[in-house]
Amino acid sequence: MQNRQIRVIGIGTGDPEHLTLQAVRALADVDVVFVLDKRAETADLVEIRRRICAAHIRKPHRVIAVEDPPRERQPVDYGSTVAAWHAARAERLEAAFAKDLGPGAVGAILAWGDPALYDSVLRILDRIAARQQVAFTRTVIPGLTSVQVLAARHGVPLNGIGGSVLITTGRRLAAGWPGEIDSVVVMLDGDPAFGHLNPDLTIFWGAYLGSPDEILIAGRLGDVSDAIRRTRAEARDRHGWIMDIYLLRRDPTDTDRDAKPR
Template identity: 65%
Template sequence: MRHVSVIGIGTGNPDHLTLEAIKALQTVEVVFVADKGAEKGGLVRARREVCERAFGERPYRFVELPDPPRERNPADYAATVDAWHAARAELYESAIAREIGEGGRGAFLAWGDPSLYDSTLRILDRIVARGRVAFRYEVIPGISSVQVLAARHRTALNRIGGPVLLTTGRALADGLPPDADSTVVMLDGAPRFDHLDPELTIFWGAYLGSQDEITLSGRLGSVGPEILRVRAEARARHGWIMDVYLLRRPDGTPD
């Protein structure tokens, strides 16, 4: 039977590969990556660098799969994402059947950790449920940008005994939940801070783990405008941006 590994590769820095990830990569013959187009070509290059470090002289195939397009600001977000996942499932299923022979091994590389805001596991579950291509799959955890953010700012994500909320920029549009103390925000394509308490502390990072890494922190009302300016300049310069931030209430006391 075919075997597929879903491998968390961290932030794309080869130094962030775990020993388990390296061992898993050294057993596969083909690596699949989603190609999001020329604008985000740096993401594919980072995956190639990870593979070059892990494989060394061992031969392997690097297969780029053109990511199906999707509307970024749809009226029905859930339906749009479901259709996008369905299109990805068709693409991945064909690639597995075509590129991995019976008894062969392949891998999908997931940014950060496959369990955190990554669709690969859901898509593979769709393929397994259809039963057209038989394979087993395993999941190898990785270092997420959330962990790197905390390390760069030399801070814990939680206060003593306190909760941490992991959410998205879309979910933050109406502000922080009233009981949120420490909030990690991911996938914020168009951040804005004017609707948030200016006394919040923010820890922000972009391109974490790469040579282009940028970090800023401080009182949100003071450093927020600078973050938006630096972020816009970086996105224009690179053509893409991946960032994450932690918001923390003053004194750890919810409103």
């Protein structure tokens, strides 16, 4: 008996042209696409996936919406809360695989950006595989990340000459500027955590990258931080959700290396 196939396909940040040729080929013979549905608040994200499938899957197929379990947004114990959320996601996807993907069939999960960068799908599939209740083989197709798109939209390199780049989260940035790093990319920042940092940093901010609703702001942090917060809040109210990211860059000659939260 043939195993089910699960293809985890990076689809970029919203522009259908972000799909690589490899991603297009991987989609062509898919039987079932599984989508973790966050309900009405992100219905347009589900619709983008449906349009991608309609454009590139060359055979009759189904799109199965799996209700995403709720997640506590500001937990006391972040690690345990995320682990419980991943476990609940794994249970629901495992049930969907068993019900909707027969032996030998090809399933796909479309991951925003690249599935290896701040995405939970691969960890969830590891959980399902470890349970050994539903047999499947896994293939991962890389995608264009929001990090790359942000740099491209602003027309800047991510790193300074010979410098390093740190990709982190707003939760970690809240603890202060990370040591000797000159360039920091910040993802998953629900409440922008740059207010305590050196106002002479340069920020390159973007939201809804790759979509018709894309917003870009750049400049000296002290000059544009209020505008970013205001624009971000207005956009979130308008859409019901927001996906944004920013790059902070420090002048390597700056001696203020130890900005701490107030």
